[in-house]
Amino acid sequence: MLEVSPSDQYLRASADTPLLDLYAAVPAGLYLPFPPLELPGGLGGLVSRGGFAQTFFFGSEVLGLTFIAPSGRRVVAGGRTVKNVQGYDLTRPFVGSFGRLGQAETITLRLRPGLISAHHARPGTLADAQDSRARFVWQHGDTLHAFHFGHVREVETVMQAFGGEPVTAALDYRPLFPGGMGVGEGGPLRDRRFGWADGGQVPEVPALFARVAASL
């Protein structure tokens, strides 16, 4: 399942959809809340881990989802449009819950408008890009990446400040994580939230969050 509404600026897709399939499905002038690259677990994996490389609040870009809770119960959370966010929110706790609240079935993402996009890479580490205004910044080995979309002049300004060279190849980071994409030091990828390492390790689960998970 993959449904795009350009007028209401959302995309709804099965959790197992690869990220680059979503990029292929979105019409020109609209953008997704992740950079154009492939990660383990597709859309469901991305949302379960709380996004990748974003420099903004990722939770607000997930408008709604259905998931199977640990009890086996099917949960329908959130709506399809921004104005449907009316409280009693079970969407946001699912985002970044690393599977503890269950497995997503379908996910609705907000799309945002942009005239152009750019992806640059250069040698460096995240510490060198603290002030970057790019929407996405991440480090792969010793290479720093930035992806941005928006108005023409704004994208040019952000990329000029970042430096580096344009990247045109489609990146597939799945082979970096044969045992699953988890958090941890010493792994091949890093963003502002975590180091990402092979093996699927998750951040420590607070006891109270475990109680919430058990209640669903």
Add this chain to the structure above:
Amino acid sequence: MLEVSPSDQYLRASADTPLLDLYAAVPAGLYLPFPPLELPGGLGGLVSRGGFAQTFFFGSEVLGLTFIAPSGRRVVAGGRTVKNVQGYDLTRPFVGSFGRLGQAETITLRLRPGLISAHHARPGTLADAQDSRARFVWQHGDTLHAFHFGHVREVETVMQAFGGEPVTAALDYRPLFPGGMGVGEGGPLRDRRFGWADGGQVPEVPALFARVAASL
């Protein structure tokens, strides 16, 4: 308790702090995620109801909070800065939970930069302002209000499109809600999410959200 960090762009305050006291405490050039007016219940009431008049995702502006859950347990959720949003999120479900997850003690809000702000009012209803790019739009009786902050030219553009006359008086809407500020039709205020009526009525609580509340 009221603590402001201009460098990290956050404000932390007791839940019972009046909204206009927060406006008075914030230094020039930084803005709060609500318009400069007073509502029942101060900061805690605002967050419990999921904000007022915003045209953006209010949940992302609440960086963290402490609250007393229905069980009497004290819950510490979220952090103080944007990058601390790392998953296992109990902040966002509290926002807009209309008291069902408990009562807030202290709340940390994100502050956003702006060079100037403007507040205009004109006759009209929310249906007339669907396309407004103002950060806050609300209707009081037959009068439509817009509040915006940002760069000088942007604020001017948004307010020119909205029309109306500048409002300089501090608005206190508390007397409109002697029985509490609840949702419902026929009340004196309206924003894009709800009609707001006297009496403290809350939207229907989904069964699953009640289970989450009982687990905390």
